[in-house]
Amino acid sequence: MTLEADLASQLQYARIAGRTIALASGEQKNRALAAVQQNLTCRTDDILAANQSDVARARDGGLTAALVDRLSLNRSRIAAMARSVEEVIALPDPVGEIIARWARPNGLEIIQTRVPIGVVAIIYEARPNVTIDAGVLCLKAGNAVVLRGGKEALATNSLLAKLIVDALQANGFPPDCVAFINNPDREAIQILKRRPDLLDLIIPRGGKSLKEALAGAEVAVLPHFDGVCHTYVDRAADLKMAEEICFNAKCSRPSVCNAMETLLVHREAADRFLPAIAQRMTAAGVELRGDPQVRTILPEARIATDADWDTEYLDLILAIRVVDSIDDAIEFISCHGSGLADAIITGDPEAAGRFEHEVDSATVYVNASTRFTDGFEFGFGAETGISTNRLHARGPMGLRELTTYKYVIRGSGQIR
Amino acid sequence: MTLEADLASQLQYARIAGRTIALASGEQKNRALAAVQQNLTCRTDDILAANQSDVARARDGGLTAALVDRLSLNRSRIAAMARSVEEVIALPDPVGEIIARWARPNGLEIIQTRVPIGVVAIIYEARPNVTIDAGVLCLKAGNAVVLRGGKEALATNSLLAKLIVDALQANGFPPDCVAFINNPDREAIQILKRRPDLLDLIIPRGGKSLKEALAGAEVAVLPHFDGVCHTYVDRAADLKMAEEICFNAKCSRPSVCNAMETLLVHREAADRFLPAIAQRMTAAGVELRGDPQVRTILPEARIATDADWDTEYLDLILAIRVVDSIDDAIEFISCHGSGLADAIITGDPEAAGRFEHEVDSATVYVNASTRFTDGFEFGFGAETGISTNRLHARGPMGLRELTTYKYVIRGSGQIR
Numbered sequence: 001m002t003l004e005a006d007l008a009s010q011l012q013y014a015r016i017a018g019r020t021i022a023l024a025s026g027e028q029k030n031r032a033l034a035a036v037q038q039n040l041t042c043r044t045d046d047i048l049a050a051n052q053s054d055v056a057r058a059r060d061g062g063l064t065a066a067l068v069d070r071l072s073l074n075r076s077r078i079a080a081m082a083r084s085v086e087e088v089i090a091l092p093d094p095v096g097e098i099i100a101r102w103a104r105p106n107g108l109e110i111i112q113t114r115v116p117i118g119v120v121a122i123i124y125e126a127r128p129n130v131t132i133d134a135g136v137l138c139l140k141a142g143n144a145v146v147l148r149g150g151k152e153a154l155a156t157n158s159l160l161a162k163l164i165v166d167a168l169q170a171n172g173f174p175p176d177c178v179a180f181i182n183n184p185d186r187e188a189i190q191i192l193k194r195r196p197d198l199l200d201l202i203i204p205r206g207g208k209s210l211k212e213a214l215a216g217a218e219v220a221v222l223p224h225f226d227g228v229c230h231t232y233v234d235r236a237a238d239l240k241m242a243e244e245i246c247f248n249a250k251c252s253r254p255s256v257c258n259a260m261e262t263l264l265v266h267r268e269a270a271d272r273f274l275p276a277i278a279q280r281m282t283a284a285g286v287e288l289r290g291d292p293q294v295r296t297i298l299p300e301a302r303i304a305t306d307a308d309w310d311t312e313y314l315d316l317i318l319a320i321r322v323v324d325s326i327d328d329a330i331e332f333i334s335c336h337g338s339g340l341a342d343a344i345i346t347g348d349p350e351a352a353g354r355f356e357h358e359v360d361s362a363t364v365y366v367n368a369s370t371r372f373t374d375g376f377e378f379g380f381g382a383e384t385g386i387s388t389n390r391l392h393a394r395g396p397m398g399l400r401e402l403t404t405y406k407y408v409i410r411g412s413g414q415i416r
Numbered sequence: 417m418t419l420e421a422d423l424a425s426q427l428q429y430a431r432i433a434g435r436t437i438a439l440a441s442g443e444q445k446n447r448a449l450a451a452v453q454q455n456l457t458c459r460t461d462d463i464l465a466a467n468q469s470d471v472a473r474a475r476d477g478g479l480t481a482a483l484v485d486r487l488s489l490n491r492s493r494i495a496a497m498a499r500s501v502e503e504v505i506a507l508p509d510p511v512g513e514i515i516a517r518w519a520r521p522n523g524l525e526i527i528q529t530r531v532p533i534g535v536v537a538i539i540y541e542a543r544p545n546v547t548i549d550a551g552v553l554c555l556k557a558g559n560a561v562v563l564r565g566g567k568e569a570l571a572t573n574s575l576l577a578k579l580i581v582d583a584l585q586a587n588g589f590p591p592d593c594v595a596f597i598n599n600p601d602r603e604a605i606q607i608l609k610r611r612p613d614l615l616d617l618i619i620p621r622g623g624k625s626l627k628e629a630l631a632g633a634e635v636a637v638l639p640h641f642d643g644v645c646h647t648y649v650d651r652a653a654d655l656k657m658a659e660e661i662c663f664n665a666k667c668s669r670p671s672v673c674n675a676m677e678t679l680l681v682h683r684e685a686a687d688r689f690l691p692a693i694a695q696r697m698t699a700a701g702v703e704l705r706g707d708p709q710v711r712t713i714l715p716e717a718r719i720a721t722d723a724d725w726d727t728e729y730l731d732l733i734l735a736i737r738v739v740d741s742i743d744d745a746i747e748f749i750s751c752h753g754s755g756l757a758d759a760i761i762t763g764d765p766e767a768a769g770r771f772e773h774e775v776d777s778a779t780v781y782v783n784a785s786t787r788f789t790d791g792f793e794f795g796f797g798a799e800t801g802i803s804t805n806r807l808h809a810r811g812p813m814g815l816r817e818l819t820t821y822k823y824v825i826r827g828s829g830q831i832r
């Protein structure tokens with residue numbers, strides 16, 4: 001069988017099996033998820049063995065230490081996966097929720113109710129925990145799930161997917177609710193993205209090469225890509241607070257999408273603020289790049305080029321720019337931001353209000369770190385990714401973002 | 417300038433101008449819309465003159481009478497457009513609505529608030545009223561709008577778009593909030609659909625050829641396409657009610673997407689129901705096509721072929737099938753329906769409940785005609801089309817479906 005035919009048949013079976021999980025009650029789904037949790041605990045040794053073979057292969061293949069670390073499991077990481085399943089079990093079932101309900105003058109009763117999306121594919125990279133985290137979330141939302149992890153973690157992911165399938169089967173669900181794609185070629189992604197007839201949604205969890213692989217997708221994609229995040233320190237900012245927030249936004253985890261890449265400082269605050277934050281950033285190993293005004297205050301900063309203002313460093317590098325007004329800050333963010341997370345630090349309620357209203361990013365902060373753009377931090381209880389899309393879901397995604405809705409209309413013989 | 421460069425520049429200006437309308441208050445937007453309404457009234461003679469030139473050209477070009485009718489305006493149709501603007505003015509402003517609001521244990525306050533989508537293109541065909549109806553709706557939702565109507569109505573649409581632009585400008589909005597595409601070639605659609613960087617959404621309003629033109633779009637599309645709608649007459653149906661509903665669903669306007677195409681009848685009701693409904697349908701000029709069981713009761717029906725069960729006739733043709741059970745009806749709808757609108761007629765609450773739960777269509781009816789799948793009938797106050805998509809918007813679309821959301825997060829120095 002060709003890869004194309006093979007994948008199409010997996011997706012077709014997933015579509016059919018998906019009807020069972022779509023119609024299942026919250027209790028039925030939770031019983032299956034509890035069995036997933038149990039399987040993770042009981043089969044920890046087998047998971048470790050599979051993972052060790054992946055890790056050995058990765059080391060032989062010359063993978064970077066950082067990638068090998070992402071790939072590696074140990075008892076505590078497996079226990080964390082089991083706990084995350086427990087958290088998903090504790091979340092309320094989104095399916096069947098009544099979103100709105102109204103009556104029409106002709107007596108028709110219209111009920112807008114939440115239903116699963118259908119067949120959802122998660123395409124991810126080295127981290128094997130995504131197999132469990134994303135798989136379990138999709139199933140809880142009543143979707144059939146297609147899992148396509150990175151080739152480095154094939155043995156681990158394959159076993160983890162099997163543990164989910166076993167748990168489903170032991171609880172009366174068809175095994176095809178989970179389609180694990182064990183073909184490590186990029187070609188599989190090219191096939192998946194061209195089948196809107198068989199696949200309702202793709203959620204990618206990965207970097208630039210995955211973004212490129214999904215270009216031109218005909219299936220709907222909820223991307224989780226660029227984060228060029230700004231923090232604007234207003235002239236009315238509490239500068240000590242600004243320093244703590246900026247340091248946190250840049251340094252607590254520079255490799256993630258919600259880390260600050262560009263610092264904007266009001267010219268009236270620049271003289272007082274920049275030396276202090278520069279000292280702290282430099283001590284933490286951050287390379288500073290500034291515009292000419294910044295460099296009059298921080299001559300040690302490198303010259304920022306045009307490209308710097310649009311770059312997602314994901315690294316210990318910070319671009320800094322002095323702005324003349326909040327208008328300039330908002331305008332700059334509108335031109336150079338990626339629309340993911342941007343913050344203002346200010347004690348002025350008017351400035352805060354304008355920033356909230358006029359900055360059109362998925363998450364707009366007043367006096368807090370952009371690092372809170374995250375499903376757990378939002379209280380969604382689990383990580384489905386952060387959408388950089390404007391439609392369907394925007395920003396941190398929870399269970400609800402894995403659903404759609406339908407209208408039920410109850411009549412008594414109405415005609416039009 | 418090439419068409420590509422020309423369109424790109426229109427879209428870029430729309431993006432910039434769109435920020436003004438995105439941030440405008442409901443009153444500001446309503447003032448501009450009131451001026452649109454006034455322009456329609458004051459300039460009725462000019463609109464009629466432009467329309468007469470389109471109609472004359474269409475007649476010379478040999479357009480069908482039905483298409484010429486769609487294209488033609490008269491005083492009463494123009495007055496209806498003005499009334500529809502008035503209705504949109506009366507709708508509450510969706511922008512700024514607080515969808516959800518909660519506090520986190522760390523003191524962060526999270527506010528999910530409704531914002532415009534950005535730049536929305538409406539691609540439509542002969543009917544000039546769409547220029548006003550869809551244009552005004554998009555603007556009320558705070559979006560810049562790109563209007564691309566059919567070439568038959570170019571003179572009319574061009575003037576109508578100008579009346580909107582004049583009204584915007586007279587009320588302090590930049591004229592580029594409306595981009596009217598006066599190039600009648602299909603090439604323009606091919607360019608628009610490949611610019612996700614400049615365009616956030618395409619809403620097509622048209623038939624099969626438009627669907628084909630938009631295949632492979634990289635911009636998000638909320639399609640309004642196929643409606644293969646079923647009515648299932650259960651064994652517990654009130655057969656007089658079933659007859660009225662089926663007749664309405666098929667005959668009140670057979671050319672629209674929410675008209676019934678397939679009638680399913682429980683075998684225990686077939687003998688009693690089919691002769692009566694067949695007589696009434698035949699008298700109304702409906703051609704009946706049945707499966708073998710139907711034809712034992714209605715020998716005059718033509719034999720339905722496999723293709724009939726998947727065909728959107730949009731005409732006075734009805735496919736009829738006898739089913740053994742509600743399970744068979746639900747399974748049949750799941751295989752052959754387009755997921756737009758499906759109905760059960762039954763007096764049995766258990767059957768009604770199963771149908772509501774198990775049929776996964778955008779609108780699922782109990783004891784009412786599928787013809788109610790419509791924005792006006794849902795009480796949305798205006799017609800934005802009916803989405804046959806599963807993501808973002810499903811079923812009849814109102815103002816809300818022309819918006820997205822952002823999160824505002826208010827802190828007091830929180831770091832992570």
